[in-house]
Amino acid sequence: MSNENTMDKKIVQQLIEDFLQKKLSEQQQLQFLQIIQDYEDVVLEVLNTMQLEQAPIAVDIDTEKMLNSLQKVLAVDHIVDAPVIELKKTATNKKWWWVAASIIILIGLFAGIYQYIQNANPKVTELVKKDIVAPTSNRAMVTLADGSTVYLDSLKDGAVAQQGNITLVKLANGQIAYQTADGQLIKEMMYNTLSNPRGSKVIDMKLSDGTRVWLNAGSVIKYPLAFVNKERSVELEGEGYFEVAKNKEKPFFVKAKQVKVKVLGTHFNMSAYSDDPSSKVTLIEGVVNVETGNKGIVLAPMQQAKASEDGSLSLNKNVNIDEVMAWKQDQFYFEDTNLKEVMKQLERWYDVSIEIEKGVSDKKFTGKMYRNINVSEVFKILKGLDVNYKIEGKKIIVTK
Known part of the structure; x- marks a missing residue:
């Protein structure tokens, strides 16, 4: 879910360009991560506009290296609902740049960026470590x-x-x-x-x-x-x-x-x-x-x-x-479902224990979401219904 489009598009565009040219400081990298999380619609709109305008920037890209990097990003186990995009090498570096940029921004809403800066920025690494990823394989x-x-x-x-x-x-x-x-x-x-x-x-x-x-x-x-x-x-x-x-x-x-x-x-x-x-x-x-x-x-x-x-x-x-059948379609589907039942489904899917603090009202929820998203994305949606949380290892505590 995205916030209202209050972010300056010029700032977003500048951050995208600076990121791909490796000009961002650690603080700016953190800022970029937060913007992608909070203003995803704006980021996607800016990318689309930049692609249509073919805005030139001075960037020298090794397409072979970029392809290998993107394939590694696609293998990251916390990618959420990534678009299906056929990766092909192209003779036009400019065109490839736009494909690469779009994939990096779309996949996991910062999963790719995390891969890029995790070694240089321990704050970001810690941020991602605190998340809990959805199952990516079968362990039967x-x-x-x-x-x-x-x-x-x-x-x-x-x-x-x-x-x-x-x-x-x-x-x-x-x-x-x-x-x-x-x-x-x-x-x-x-x-x-x-x-x-x-x-x-x-x-x-x-x-x-x-x-x-x-x-x-x-x-x-x-x-x-x-x-x-x-x-x-x-x-x-x-x-x-x-x-x-x-x-x-x-x-x-x-x-x-x-x-x-x-x-x-x-x-x-x-x-x-x-x-x-x-x-x-x-x-x-x-x-x-x-x-x-x-x-x-x-x-x-x-x-x-x-x-x-x-x-x-x-x-x-x-x-x-x-x-009833949402689980077979890899979805959560709630219809006037109480908080305890919602948390019970999350416990089974993410293999965690969830504690609901005293004083948290037993709200009821209606809505659906795909199950291939991280815990943080689930609670980002639930936060709109006044549900907060904190993660301690494999334990999630629901707070007021």
Whole structure:
């Protein structure tokens, strides 16, 4: 979010030119960082104007060196919502200068500048160190039937582990799947557990029957290598989205906390974190039966069942599907969500602990944002709603 356009554009333009010509002092570098943070719209407008005018400046640029530098910048793990720009060398240094300048300013709103001046300016380094970055990779692991573990992010594509006649495979798109040797049957029930820890991007897997499962951060699913019984059954803790393969002969069950969901072939979301007071099942397509204790509800598409710890089971016929499915789209989506629930989602995604100081009112929030932004950017948005914070290592304290 940007402040009103009160910054003098001439000052911004001069700072951009001086920065790229390495003329800024340490104090001016800090000033430039702050301007980019607080007046991003003005900075982008100035860049656009300078590009259209092709304002000449005396700068000698090594395009090969610039390309290598920009590629390093693009690899920085705290880049936020960077634009997709194809990097190509060009014979015209002036034209390349404008591409380079635009990328440096846009990417991460000072991530590139941090790379440039971090060694020369310890104040800036300390400023960035105090931020907490969004997950940039998947840190999921599979616990095999024999108790051994496989960390997926460190493995190349292809066969990962062999269990009997079933092979665990990591596909090129990051998805994991199970493949059974042709003509062979498995008679023994062997279980694997897929764990996607806090601070990890969403993991996507395909079970042996063709069912697809997506796991949110802080989630675990236990499942058999092959469904050899008359039913297909898995256990979930956390949040998962299921696209269940149809098989009328073998109904599919998901068990989580006090809830049991029965389906034949459908798409639904289930949220059952251990630290949440209730579990929620939201149907996207098909039909499911949700049971808790001796109570049950049959859901129609776009409906949600909520099972509370006291054994109650309620039906919501007006659920906001966009809010429910935001995590799978790599977004935060809040609709009249209280402060504690907002902080709980941030804890899981950024793998931090959050303490809310006494006296901070339990406000409610409505809005959405992409999850690939740093904590500072999240609180920059929340600050507009009178929420402040401070970071102490991996702990965030919410203050008045």
